[in-house]
Amino acid sequence: MIRVENLSKIYRPDTLPVVALNGVTVSIAAGEYAAIMGPSGSGKSTFMNILGCLDKPTSGSYWLDGEEISRVSAEDLALIRNAKIGFVFQNFNLLPRMTALRNVELPMLYAGISKIQRHEQAREALEKVGMQDRLDHRPAELSGGQNQRVAIARSLVNRPKILLADEPTGNLDSRTSEEIMFIFSQLHQEGTTIVLVTHEYDIARHSQRIIHFYDGAIAREEQPFSSAAKKPEGGHNQ
């Protein structure tokens, strides 16, 4: 699903070069659930931005779903983000004036999906995360955990190839974090490819595979021992 080869990212290459990524090579298979850990400044955010097609590497290649996208135009990157990537952010990033339903509809707006179908799919996605009773609530009327559920519903609604979660539990208490991680595990079991950034081992252990970043490169990998981590079952691989 994801293949990255010798990926480098250098900020301000002309004046004050800062090497954020230095020759990263890694593959993540369809249906896999990977966690990325590392101290701040280790390049994990830059890596996620490139995986999320929000940023382009300075050199190296990135294949997503069989497509080389390090040379794709900004216009097409937007289309790829819309169709193939679901984002979950630490601070939820829900639009405060919109209801949960309309927030979840947002990605479909840019996919040109009809209003009726948007409603239908948004409702389904919210049901999946257990928010079917809060369709008309605005973010301010919901708890942090509920907001993150809405945000997860939004990330799923266009049926993306991969789900990128950047510190999804960073703003949540431990009990709510567990609930959110349970949703991720469920999604994983249904066959969704998930890449998750965290600095908490308790969160990372829910994944199948932990990739440790240090100084812009992959330092090591490990397989956590956890009841939640299961190997993807063949039938779900796409």
Place this chain on the structure above:
Amino acid sequence: MNIGESIMVALDSIRSNLFRSALTTLGIVIGIAAVIAVVAIGQGGRATVIGEMEKIGSNLFAVYIDWRSDQPRTGDEFTLKDMEAIKEQIPEIKYLSPSAYAYDQVRGGKNTKAVQIMGVSSDYAPMRNLTMKEGRFFSSTDEQGRRRLAAIDEGLAEELFSQRSAIGEQIVVAGTSLTIVGVVKQEGSIFSMGGSQYVYMPIRVWMDIFPWNYISQMEGTTHNREDVQAATGKVVTILERRHQGTEYMSETLDQQMEIVGNITGIMTMIIGAIAGISLLVGGIGVMNIMLVSVTERTREIGLRMALGARRKDILTQFLIEATVLCLIGGIIGMTLGVGGAYLIAKLAHWPPLVSWTTMLLAFVFSALIGILFGLLPANKASRLDPIEALRRD
């Protein structure tokens, strides 16, 4: 994202900052209202003036001697024989009358008043569309027989004879007694606010009473409006042939109407341009607030980009927001402008002329202002880097 969605998003954002949006759009409201009101009032005034002139008769012409010129006046520049010759030679002419003026005292009943005494032919009444309140105007037979008859204006009749009917009463002008046969109805007109107070009498009688005075001009109408210019030219030619060495001038109401139309048009344009400047100022206000909005909503823009919005989607969204803001202002301004135009028209007693063209133009113009002044903020929004934008709070 389609246009309908964009408009919904725009309305949403305007609603959430209602007070600020209202203040911003005020400039557009005032600008559009001013433009519409000024144009409507200008056109209404012009239509009134031209309407009045048409009431007098748009195929009216006058031939006269330039009173500023140095040529010596002999007093016989216009004779009754000239009239006959002209009527005979130019069949396009329908009515022709001399107009001779004398300012003198008129005594009637127990009252005396100084007024204009006019010597005219019997053609004068139909030519100037005079209508009679009572009685009749004098006829050509009266004129041929030099009968000492007169018609007077309604206002004068009231002053001389108050409530009594003036018909059959005697008036005395310069020692000559005349019998009133008709009272001319006063038409409300912007040209004669107080109402004219004329005495009309057959030209031959007038010449008997004021032998030292002379006919100052000749007025006439043609059967068809198209013939006015040519017929007037022929009248001048005939007169100049009959009176060697005298220069005549002519004027048609058509020409005057054109001048009035031009003047009001220019006035409307100047005031309209000034009002247009306030639109410009309003546009800058919209641009300012849109720039603020882009800064405030940087995170939202970043999020939309992450979720798949292309640069052009963001550009369109903010352009539409600016346009919707201006259009709302434009519609409110249009309502106020039309209302203002109606109010002023009512006070000034002329028709409120708000043309669909003006309305459409105002609508299109306010949309254009939105697009024009929305372009800079929208462009700024669309060029944001999604990563930077998402990091902002």
